[in-house]
Amino acid sequence: MSESKAIQSRLESLIQALPKTELHLHIEGSLEPQLMWDLAQKHGVSLAYSSVDDIKDAYQFEDLQSFLDLYYQGASVLLDEDDFYQLMWAYLCKCNEQHVVHTEIMFDPQTHTERGIEFSVFMKGFERAIKQAENEFGMSVYLIMSFLRHLSEDSAFACLAQAKPYYNMIKALGLDSSELGNPPSKFERVFKQGKELGFLIVAHAGEEGPADYVWEAIRLLDVDRIDHGVRSSEDPSLMEYLKTHQIPLTVCPLSNLKLCVVNDMAQHNILDLLDMDLMVMVNSDDPSYFGGYLNENYLALLHNLPLTEKALVKLVKNSFSASFLPKETKREWIAKIDSLL
Numbered sequence: 001m002s003e004s005k006a007i008q009s010r011l012e013s014l015i016q017a018l019p020k021t022e023l024h025l026h027i028e029g030s031l032e033p034q035l036m037w038d039l040a041q042k043h044g045v046s047l048a049y050s051s052v053d054d055i056k057d058a059y060q061f062e063d064l065q066s067f068l069d070l071y072y073q074g075a076s077v078l079l080d081e082d083d084f085y086q087l088m089w090a091y092l093c094k095c096n097e098q099h100v101v102h103t104e105i106m107f108d109p110q111t112h113t114e115r116g117i118e119f120s121v122f123m124k125g126f127e128r129a130i131k132q133a134e135n136e137f138g139m140s141v142y143l144i145m146s147f148l149r150h151l152s153e154d155s156a157f158a159c160l161a162q163a164k165p166y167y168n169m170i171k172a173l174g175l176d177s178s179e180l181g182n183p184p185s186k187f188e189r190v191f192k193q194g195k196e197l198g199f200l201i202v203a204h205a206g207e208e209g210p211a212d213y214v215w216e217a218i219r220l221l222d223v224d225r226i227d228h229g230v231r232s233s234e235d236p237s238l239m240e241y242l243k244t245h246q247i248p249l250t251v252c253p254l255s256n257l258k259l260c261v262v263n264d265m266a267q268h269n270i271l272d273l274l275d276m277d278l279m280v281m282v283n284s285d286d287p288s289y290f291g292g293y294l295n296e297n298y299l300a301l302l303h304n305l306p307l308t309e310k311a312l313v314k315l316v317k318n319s320f321s322a323s324f325l326p327k328e329t330k331r332e333w334i335a336k337i338d339s340l341l
């Protein structure tokens with residue numbers, strides 16, 4: 001084997017073997033075409049597809065909105081508690097296979113409540129799967145409740161009120177959906193209330209939207225992490241701020257490729273951001289729509305960018321540092337990674 005092949009092979013093994021966290025994952029975006037098909041049959045929901053392969057073939061996107069249109073349609077098959085259990089359980093089994101030991105999962109209540117599904121239906125389904133994964137796999141799982149930014153701030157307030165019986169299951173609040181035209185400033189009051197209630201805060205910003213949206217998320221929402229944030233590189237003063245304050249950017253390489261945020265994986269800026277000492281790490285966003293779970297995202301970097309072992313290990317350690325785990329637990333996982341190298 002040539003030396004470069006041997007290095008590639010070692011890095012591929014490390015990607016699988018290292019304990020990892022995932023910090024940016026929409027549970028509705030982990031709905032696999034087969035499960036979507038099965039649940040549609042179960043409930044007699046008519047889909048705009050004639051087969052599972054037809055669903056897969058439809059996943060060609062030109063931007064965020066073209067994806068979101070299919071993503072919301074796909075979620076229409078999720079109707080009863082067991083559907084939400086199956087959705088969550090399938091993702092957590094995938095985490096176990098890929099050695100993801102901790103995950104912080106976004107869910108979009110308004111996608112379901114707008115269709116008449118009660119909070120209790122999805123929360124109980126999620127809870128059952130999470131408890132099972134904690135018991136069977138020893139995994140830790142946090143939930144992030146995300147508001148849909150194409151809806152009004154009043155709708156987000158209503159969502160926050162409806163979630164009250166489940167506050168003990170929710171670690172953080174997030175902001176997702178159509179970014180352009182829906183800046184963080186639209187949600188300043190509801191996040192202020194969320195912060196007062198004790199939630200941590202994350203927000204999608206700088207995915208399709210400009211660097212100014214990242215500034216707004218920092219200054220107006222007081223975020224603990226930015227989801228995506230890759231367009232921050234367009235503003236040198238923002239880059240300096242993100243570096244100084246080590247504000248995490250939860251980067252999603254395959255998502256950025258599939259949604260045409262970058263035209264070519266070889267042009268992705270994640271390693272440049274890492275080289276500049278920004279707190280970046282790898283995530284899968286909506287794996288069933290974008291062609292890969294966490295390890296496939298790392299592999300996409302390995303196969304298209306000059307990813308070194310040092311950079312890989314830093315990305316994986318960052319995924320723990322930027323998590324909402326207790327400090328001591330982070331320290332233990334990072335020590336475990338060092339012991340494996």
Ligand code: ADE
Nearest residue numbers: 026176177178204285286
């Ligand atoms: N909802 C699910 N995936 C998303 C993404 N990549 N950006 C914004 N909202 C989303």
Ligand code: ZN
Nearest residue numbers: 026176227285
């Ligand atoms: Zn996302």
